Amino acid sequence: MSVRIEKIAAGELKAKPAGENLGFGVHFTDYMLVMSYRAETGWAEPVIKKYGDFSLDPAAMALHYGQAIFEGLKAYRGKDGRIYLFRPTDNLRRMNDSAARMCMPPMPADEVLAAMKQLVALERDWVPGIDGASLYIRPTMIATEAALGVRPAREYLFFVILSPVGAYYPEGFNPVKIYVTDNYVRAVKGGVGNVKTAGNYAASIMAALEAQGKGYTQVLWLDAIERRYVEEIGTSNIFFLINGELVTPALSGSILPGITRDSVIKLARAWGIKVIERPIAIDEVIAALEGGALQEIFASGTAAVISPVGALNYKDREYPVNGEMTGPLAQRLFDELQGIQYGEGQDDFGWRVPIE
Ligand SMILES: Cc1ncc(COP(=O)(O)O)c(C=O)c1O
The missing domain is CATH 3.30.470.10 (Aminotransferase class 4, branched-chain amino acid transferase, N-terminal domain)
Structure with a gap:
């Protein structure tokens, strides 16, 4: 052709x-x-x-x-x-x-x-x-x-x-505040949440506006049936560093299989970090935050690459994450991915494709 x-x-x-x-x-x-x-x-x-x-x-x-x-x-x-x-x-x-x-x-x-x-x-x-x-x-x-x-x-x-x-973070790599919605849902298994179709985004706008109206940058979606299991943040996937292990929701059929998500999993595993893809309930996240086991939360996606989460609002209570600071793993992943993307770092996985 x-x-x-x-x-x-x-x-x-x-x-x-x-x-x-x-x-x-x-x-x-x-x-x-x-x-x-x-x-x-x-x-x-x-x-x-x-x-x-x-x-x-x-x-x-x-x-x-x-x-x-x-x-x-x-x-x-x-x-x-x-x-x-x-x-x-x-x-x-x-x-x-x-x-x-x-x-x-x-x-x-x-x-x-x-x-x-x-x-x-x-x-x-x-x-x-x-x-x-x-x-x-x-x-x-x-x-x-x-x-x-x-x-x-x-x-x-x-x-x-x-x-x-432009740079997603013109003033530096800053943590964002996230609103957990149990009022709206993004997608249900058997629906179209695992593909990139326009209607998914139209359906998400109202929840995003409400979260922004309350002073939050993005929405954290829960599963559509029990409204309990964590799915995604806005237009990015989500990771939790709990007791040194990196946990991310499994690709259950209602979340988008992010390419940055896959890159994070492969890099973290190559660095010797245990990565677990499994269902993770919001009550487990809150308990881990309250108990001090939850070290970092960050989102992954093409737009921002890595987006550290500084606070979560769930049921009108705000929980700070990692003292509202960017954690070392989020920073390391961001630096590594940007290094590969801009042709500086080692590209061990063959992800970088020159255009000519
Ligand atoms: C709903 C949703 N989830 C996750 C992602 C992250 O995917 P990727 O890392 O491929 O950009 C995106 C962006 O494409 C998205 O729209």
Whole structure:
């Protein structure tokens, strides 16, 4: 599968935003990758073209029945000047898992990776050179067939857009305060919580707003049936360091199998730390906090890499974690992962993929 590139005239290129105030997901680059699908003919040739509006029929099925999936990964400007992706094959594999669950067609992952690398290479000047900043990559697939009726669409659009993003922690690596909700749930086993489909995020907004209104950064979700077992924090996975052992909820079917989660597990095990994937009840967490056995809590995800938790609010009581300080394991994981991502540290697992 070859990629067609429709070049833009130099005069039409956008001015690049200043590196210091990139924010997250507010600026978009000059080009995007687009590939369409029809049931009769399969995927068409991928095209790299000028970033811009789509023309969609108001009956496009994604708008009505929610066949919409996406991924999120980053390109990093290495200290050696090369541009690196982090575990992109895992994102594309997860996207095809999402596609399967949502009855959408799988995309040809190898060809898409090659096209995505071409897109990032073309946009290499958009990859920020500032510490902690990166180029966020958003592959997306939506149902475009114009029809009403709940069934798999027969036409889709796959596209990749790029957004330069600033350091997640411009003022340093600071612990966040988390609100445990037992009022709302994110996902239930047998549902779609283990894939990256748009509706999961729409459903989470109300709980996030309520938590923010109470002064908390994010929500910690509990399982949908007993509202007892810890699942995820916002759009990241969660880890607990209890008596020197790292515990994280098992992939039970209702949480997203995070790529950062998998990286944390592999790194911690390589460092000789015992990592246990099992159900963990919120009462066990609170008891471990009260008894002093709980040393650290942190979240893992592409956006922030590692996010230390400084306090948990459960049933209107706030429990400080590790004196509201970043713990040594969270710091070590953050440094190690960023080192690999920016092309400095040893990449023993082969996670770093140069784009050219
Ligand atoms: C619901 C949810 N959980 C966890 C994660 C973390 O996954 P990853 O480490 O692959 O970014 C994400 C982000 O993709 C997410 O949206």
